[in-house]
Amino acid sequence: MKRLLIILSLFISLTTLEAAVEVKTFESQQQELRYKKLIEELRCLVCQNQNLAGSDAGLAQDLRKQVYKMIRAGNSDDEILDFMVTRYGDFVLYRPPFKATTFLLWIGPFIILAIGMLVLIRFIRQRKNVVITTLTNNDKEKLKQLLDEDKEQDK
Template sequence: MIGSLIRAATLFLIFWGSNVIAMEVLEFKTPEDQLRYRILTEELRCPKCQNQNLEDSNAGIAVDLRNQIYRMVNDGQSNEQIVDYMVARYGEFVLYRPVHDQSTAILWYGPFALLIIGALVFVIVVIKNKRQTDRGA
């Protein structure tokens, strides 16, 4: 009984281990290009995944986009050109940090506005309760 469990566990580990994806080994012209690649793949989101950057995702589209970024970095394109290409192709969803403009203002500043409104309501309620308590005493 125990022997069959050990064999089953061993087979599971062998098959599971064979599915582990190897790390990509990419060669860059300069260490700066490698750093740029790493920054870009960490700052761009996988279009297929819910909340993973390109660096962490193993989805097929993420692999393709990492390869595209690698080619663009080696071709000497700037970070801005690469990000613009990705946004033009996949929309602003690929950006972890959306741009500051009118369409995203509520996303950036809405939580702060709600926090201030909530704090004001809290202060007003506390002051009213204090006044009612003072009158009743």
């Protein structure tokens, strides 16, 4: 048990690990929080499925620098995200905007869920039908007898 806990705690520490140890000074704590949030939300383009915060790739370092510079220059979060999207496309965002090219990405899982629900409902209904249709009159008689016997035994 103790060993399991140690192993689990290792995984927890891994998920919060950030690749970069960079010294960046901010004018306020709010700026620093914004910086941290932005580099969490922006994708590192050269590494599959890592954000800027988690990557040590050269491009990720440059883009972190760019985000930092823009925050210090007084740009808003939207301006910074716009800057990235006009250069690298929606792919740079971990939460791409909802539009014609991305609607399947957003709606897709719900469509699959709906299909799954329909299949499940049909399956349940069909099973009910099967139970009802296989009971012949003969079966019903037998069932009644059995139930009656049961009741008498209970008395």
